[in-house]
Amino acid sequence: xxxxxxxxxxxxxxxxxxxxxxxxxxxxxxxxxxxxxxxxxxxxxxxxxxxxxxxxxxxxxxxxxxxxxxxxxxxxxxxxxxxxxxxxxxxxxxxxxxxxxxxxxxxxxxxxxxxxxxxxxxxxxxxxxxxxxxxxxxxxxxxxxxxxxxxxxxxxxxxxxxxxxxxxxxxxxxxxxxxxxxxxxxxxxxxxxxxxxxxxxxxxxxxxxxxxxxxxxxxxxxxxxxxxxxxxxxxxxxxxxxxxxxxxxxxxxxxxxxxxxxxxxxxxxxxxxxxxxxxxxxxxxxxxxxxxxxxx
Ligand SMILES: Nc1ncnc2c1ncn2[C@@H]1O[C@H](COP(=O)(O)OP(=O)(O)OP(=O)(O)O)[C@@H](O)[C@H]1O
Numbered sequence: 001x002x003x004x005x006x007x008x009x010x011x012x013x014x015x016x017x018x019x020x021x022x023x024x025x026x027x028x029x030x031x032x033x034x035x036x037x038x039x040x041x042x043x044x045x046x047x048x049x050x051x052x053x054x055x056x057x058x059x060x061x062x063x064x065x066x067x068x069x070x071x072x073x074x075x076x077x078x079x080x081x082x083x084x085x086x087x088x089x090x091x092x093x094x095x096x097x098x099x100x101x102x103x104x105x106x107x108x109x110x111x112x113x114x115x116x117x118x119x120x121x122x123x124x125x126x127x128x129x130x131x132x133x134x135x136x137x138x139x140x141x142x143x144x145x146x147x148x149x150x151x152x153x154x155x156x157x158x159x160x161x162x163x164x165x166x167x168x169x170x171x172x173x174x175x176x177x178x179x180x181x182x183x184x185x186x187x188x189x190x191x192x193x194x195x196x197x198x199x200x201x202x203x204x205x206x207x208x209x210x211x212x213x214x215x216x217x218x219x220x221x222x223x224x225x226x227x228x229x230x231x232x233x234x235x236x237x238x239x240x241x242x243x244x245x246x247x248x249x250x251x252x253x254x255x256x257x258x259x260x261x262x263x264x265x266x267x268x269x270x271x272x273x274x275x276x277x278x279x280x281x282x283x284x285x286x287x288x289x290x291x292x293x294x295x296x
Pocket of ligand 1: 012017035036037038039040041042043044
């Protein structure tokens with residue numbers, strides 16, 4: 001296991017920020033860490049990096065103590081608001097980081113190319129947009145082919161195309177065996193691009209599973225959107241005991257056990273129906289279900 005957390009507890013004065021949090025991240029796994037503002041995500045990441053000490057529990061990074069030299073050599077981190085020297089060019093900043101890490105500074109060019117900054121490599125970082133600075137952070141995190149990548153809200157400030165490119169890089173790293181733990185408030189992108197979801201609610205871990213399993217555990221309603229033949233929406237709504245949402249669409253709500261039977265009912269209407277879409281609960285629905293449960 002690349003990362004193992006067990007019963008991790010952190011307090012600031014008498015405020016418990018993390019309460020017995022425990023989960024693992026395996027090689028090649030992409031795990032999303034979700035939670036409201038102040039849920040404890042950044043604190044947990046800093047504990048994994050050895051920047052903050054936990055009061056209780058254990059953390060193991062490749063079997064090593066967090067913050068130890070060997071653990072740090074295998075771990076990369078991108079902070080929420082990474083900032084760089086505005087007078088340095090992207091190339092100079094990366095060469096500096098490479099030297100600090102004992103790597104060949106000539107690797108700067110290929111790293112900048114990889115994050116889409118090849119053309120801006122010789123411009124001062126002070127002239128970069130927020131998204132470009134975020135890419136410098138990503139290039140920095142790629143130094144030394146880390147086995148564990150910790151990313152604190154890495155896509156905030158990136159436009160949709162840059163976000164997609166960012167996740168392509170993550171996919172490549174995961175395919176090479178890098179374990180990835182990333183926090184995000186952008187639930188839609190996390191839904192499609194990670195293997196497992198961990199949800200913190202006021203410092204308590206309220207979920208830790210694949211999205212499919214969380215969906216099952218939450219047993220939230222599924223929506224079936226039936227598209228009726230022109231002029232037949234009322235008839236379809238009445239036959240299926242559904243609700244007409246506009247001129248042609250009829251909405252049905254059911255639980256996962258009823259889904260196949262309801263699809264059978266729809267299919268039995270034959271030519272009255274044009275199409276049907278099955279809309280499972282989104283990660284937002286699942287997230288708010290588990291977060292509320294944690295606060296109950
Ligand atoms: N150095 C500190 N001293 C006192 N309290 C702190 C300190 N650092 C964090 N906290 C508190 O710990 C709690 C968790 O903060 P943390 O930054 O880990 O949350 P987060 O989930 O990363 O939030 P966000 O999504 O807003 O980044 C908050 O209540 C915060 O005020």
